[in-house]
Amino acid sequence: MPRFSVGVQFEPQHCSIGDLRDGWRRAELLGVDSIWTWDHFFPLSGDPDGRHFEGWSLLAAMACDTVRPQIGVLVSCNSYRSPDLVADMARTIDHISGGRVVLGYGAGWSERDYAEYGFDFGTVGTRAAALEPGVIRIKARLAKLNPPPVGRLPLMIGGEGERVTLRVAAEHADIWTGFGPVAMFAHKNRVLDQWCEKVGRDKSSIERSVLIDGPGDLDHIEEFAAAGAQEIIVPAQAPFDLAGVDAVLRIARRA
Numbered sequence: 001m002p003r004f005s006v007g008v009q010f011e012p013q014h015c016s017i018g019d020l021r022d023g024w025r026r027a028e029l030l031g032v033d034s035i036w037t038w039d040h041f042f043p044l045s046g047d048p049d050g051r052h053f054e055g056w057s058l059l060a061a062m063a064c065d066t067v068r069p070q071i072g073v074l075v076s077c078n079s080y081r082s083p084d085l086v087a088d089m090a091r092t093i094d095h096i097s098g099g100r101v102v103l104g105y106g107a108g109w110s111e112r113d114y115a116e117y118g119f120d121f122g123t124v125g126t127r128a129a130a131l132e133p134g135v136i137r138i139k140a141r142l143a144k145l146n147p148p149p150v151g152r153l154p155l156m157i158g159g160e161g162e163r164v165t166l167r168v169a170a171e172h173a174d175i176w177t178g179f180g181p182v183a184m185f186a187h188k189n190r191v192l193d194q195w196c197e198k199v200g201r202d203k204s205s206i207e208r209s210v211l212i213d214g215p216g217d218l219d220h221i222e223e224f225a226a227a228g229a230q231e232i233i234v235p236a237q238a239p240f241d242l243a244g245v246d247a248v249l250r251i252a253r254r255a
Contacts, residue, residue: 003255004225007034007233008245009074009211012053013043015238020058021065023240028066030246034102035062036074036233041113045237048112056089063097071097074177074211074233075104075158079119079127083134087141091149099151102175105138106158107131107165128164131157135172156209160188169206170195177209177233180217185210186227209233218244221251 008027010020024035039055055073062071076086094101107127114121154174159165169176178188189208196203209231210224224232234245
């Protein structure tokens with residue numbers, strides 16, 4: 001079985017700040033390689049008006065509370081903030097963390113986030129079309145910031161759109177993140193390889209990551225690794241029982 005790293009995404013819904021901080025501290029003690037949150041403004045499951053916290057603010061706290069794992073927002077929405085501002089936020093938190101930030105970026109999809117916060121939802125096509133200009137602006141701003149990031153600040157592109165998102169990943173990403181199940185991830189991974197060939201990018205220069213879909217996908221960890229996942233990220237819901245994360249870490253250590 002190919003080797004892979006293990007991450008955990010803390011869903012910042014139906015919980016307290018204390019719950020989240022305790023959770024990612026415990027995750028670091030378990031030995032995870034990366035810790036993530038998400039970029040939404042309302043719960044995605046359970047009570048739609050339940051408790052919820054904003055992702056980039058949480059990432060700054062995570063930078064202070066942890067020492068070793070990479071950290072990031074999986075993934076930040078291109079439509080919510082100026083790309084230049086996202087670059088500056090990521091650079092600043094990278095300094096707080098000692099160079100551990102991964103800049104996750106995607107086109108966005110949750111209509112309620114847009115509607116209630118006054119952003120233009122547009123269409124799948126317009127959101128996808130806006131992704132690459134946003135990425136280009138981020139890269140340009142990062143090159144101008146003083147001081148520059150501490151670490152490498154890799155760019156992660158999240159999403160599975162075959163005509164636009166995966167092409168943007170092939171041209172710009174250091175990391176691409178897809179989703180389960182295994183067959184879907186494997187297919188999208190092959191499409192990314194095809195885009196790399198078309199744009200002249202060495203496919204091995206893009207790390208392949210997958211956010212699995214809870215208990216069902218936990219039974220297929222070795223299959224994800226065989227399908228090309230170099231990082232497997234496990235979702236964690238309040239009250240943040242990390243048994244699933246621990247199980248994936250045990251499999252990874254056998255690889």
